Amino acid sequence: MADIITAVAPVNIAVIKYWGKRDEELILPLNDSLSATLDTNIMYAKTSVCARPDFATDEIWLNGKKESFESERLKNCLISIKKKAAAEKSVNNDFLSWKIRVCSENNFPTAAGLASSAAGYACLVTALAKLYKVNSDVSAIARLGSGSACRSIYGGFVQWCAGVDPQGVDSFATQIVDSSHWPEMRVLILVVADHKKKTSSTDGMKISVQTSELLKHRVQHIVPKRIDEIIDAIYDKNFSKFAEITMKDSNQFHAVCMDSYPPFSYLTDVSHTIIQLIHSYNKACGEVKVAYTFDAGPNACLYMLQSEVFVVISLLKHIFPSSNPEFVTGLTFIPEVPLST
Ligand code: PMV
Numbered sequence: 001m002a003d004i005i006t007a008v009a010p011v012n013i014a015v016i017k018y019w020g021k022r023d024e025e026l027i028l029p030l031n032d033s034l035s036a037t038l039d040t041n042i043m044y045a046k047t048s049v050c051a052r053p054d055f056a057t058d059e060i061w062l063n064g065k066k067e068s069f070e071s072e073r074l075k076n077c078l079i080s081i082k083k084k085a086a087a088e089k090s091v092n093n094d095f096l097s098w099k100i101r102v103c104s105e106n107n108f109p110t111a112a113g114l115a116s117s118a119a120g121y122a123c124l125v126t127a128l129a130k131l132y133k134v135n136s137d138v139s140a141i142a143r144l145g146s147g148s149a150c151r152s153i154y155g156g157f158v159q160w161c162a163g164v165d166p167q168g169v170d171s172f173a174t175q176i177v178d179s180s181h182w183p184e185m186r187v188l189i190l191v192v193a194d195h196k197k198k199t200s201s202t203d204g205m206k207i208s209v210q211t212s213e214l215l216k217h218r219v220q221h222i223v224p225k226r227i228d229e230i231i232d233a234i235y236d237k238n239f240s241k242f243a244e245i246t247m248k249d250s251n252q253f254h255a256v257c258m259d260s261y262p263p264f265s266y267l268t269d270v271s272h273t274i275i276q277l278i279h280s281y282n283k284a285c286g287e288v289k290v291a292y293t294f295d296a297g298p299n300a301c302l303y304m305l306q307s308e309v310f311v312v313i314s315l316l317k318h319i320f321p322s323s324n325p326e327f328v329t330g331l332t333f334i335p336e337v338p339l340s341t
Helices: 072-088 093-097 116-131 139-145 147-153 201-211 213-236 239-259 269-285 306-319
Strands: 005-010 012-016 021-023 033-037 044-052 059-062 065-067 099-106 156-160 173-177 185-191 290-294 300-305 332-338
Touching: 005 116, 005 147, 012 147, 012 213, 012 239, 012 290, 012 300, 021 201, 033 147, 033 213, 044 116, 072 093, 072 116, 072 139, 099 116, 116 139, 116 147, 139 147, 147 156, 147 173, 156 213, 173 213, 185 306, 201 239, 213 239, 239 290, 239 300, 269 290, 269 300, 269 306, 300 306
Parallel strands: 059 099
Antiparallel strands: 005 044, 012 033, 033 156, 044 099, 059 065, 156 173, 185 300, 185 332, 290 300
8 A cells, every 4th residue: 555645835925025037947036035934724735645556647636626737837846856856766766657646735715816836836845755755955846836835845934045047956945034033923814805816926927027127126126135134124023124124025016017018916905905004003003013915916914923913803803894895705814823933
């Protein structure tokens, strides 16, 4: 009987966004990015893999539905892990030649800008690494599935270094600090809409790289400075500095989407209301207590310290009562998510 290997991988939420590739196939980014990896208790992908000599083909099921294994990204991840296993001689060649079955599920909306592909590919690569007994860093392999997936391989605050090598050997993720460094940090996810986004991040990035002047400026002059500043803010546990950079970077990423031609937008009226609400709240507090950030979708991720969670949830529930008919899909609160170690 062949072993079934199961892995769980969490979502990560970028505070300095990755947007734009310099190599589409190897998924090499134009700029460094930085994120926090959430605890696996609430939002995660779970993947089981199994290899057997009697399997005729590689097969995959995603959220209960059989999907094609023909995706280049999927195949690249499998080939790269097998290459690593062969180099490390961690399993024998017979085992490497067997076909596999993959079964993966997310416990949160797929492709609604909630980093589902990041958790999904990080999980697949972690499960495959266990199956083939690979011991070295696999974040560069997760990157081949979905760029941001490389950051979900590690917990705490994680930086993905863009690197300069054309083959991407220096484009991988490293942990800045683990979650014990800043144990009061919390993330609140507000699900504004859970349907699939119109412009995928892959398509959106292509349009921005080809047309946005703002993206060029951001990559050259803004992100390098912001990465240094936010790492300092994390080391110093300077929440208001951390929050200000996070919000500015989210805003600039969405401005790049609007600066692309044709423009596209991931934010909805509800997202904009949340942005204004957070600024009003911070103003009323007299200091920056909460930060918002939005990925390629309308859902808000709010960073705050534990001491703020109760008041912020009460405020959001007051402003967005679930019975409000304006919100067709409603606002769902995923309880605050502590960072993973
Ligand atoms: O990894 P992708 O292709 O899903 O791109 C993700 C891009 C953003 O979520 C918008 C930003 C980021 O750094 O996670």
